[in-house]
Amino acid sequence: MARPKLIEATLTAVEERGVTALTLDAVAEQAGVTKHGLICHFPSKHALIAGIHEELTAGFELALIEAAGGPPERASLVERTRGYVRAALSASMNVEMQLIMEAANEPEWMAPWERVYRRWFPEIGQPVRGLDEISLRCLVARMAADGPWGYGAVLPTGLSDGDRERLVRTILADLDGA
Structure with missing residues (x-):
């Protein structure tokens, strides 16, 4: 198997x-x-869930690379953020969200997510007050892209493809000219 x-x-x-x-x-x-x-x-169940997180993050990183047009080393912050918004909103992620929420207090399960996020956004953790305008807009766009995961989880049917696409367009519009 x-x-x-x-x-x-x-x-x-x-x-x-x-x-x-x-x-x-x-x-x-x-x-x-x-x-x-x-x-x-x-x-063990613990090892199984750790394996799930490794698999999910590998898939998410591939989606990021595709959406950003390449790996993070060859993309600007705005390009990485645009890719993140597109990848995060590309499909319904109820199962992934459930697993991530369950992993919040388990460092081994969160480690692959942190590794990918830090690879794409190494500036993570800087105080918001110290961010320049573009970095702030990119942070807000990523936070906006993360919101539909929780929002979709409380809806009986989640978000439709059309709803997700409209959200992507709206979030990315704020990055135009950045």
């Missing part, structure tokens, strides 16, 4: 049952493998 199939089964189990109901038994059942088969790849 390949890890990607187990990761996909885990995401499906989280989507159907929620993070709190996630068990190794539920994932094994979803993947159609024995619990022992799952444990060969992920020896």
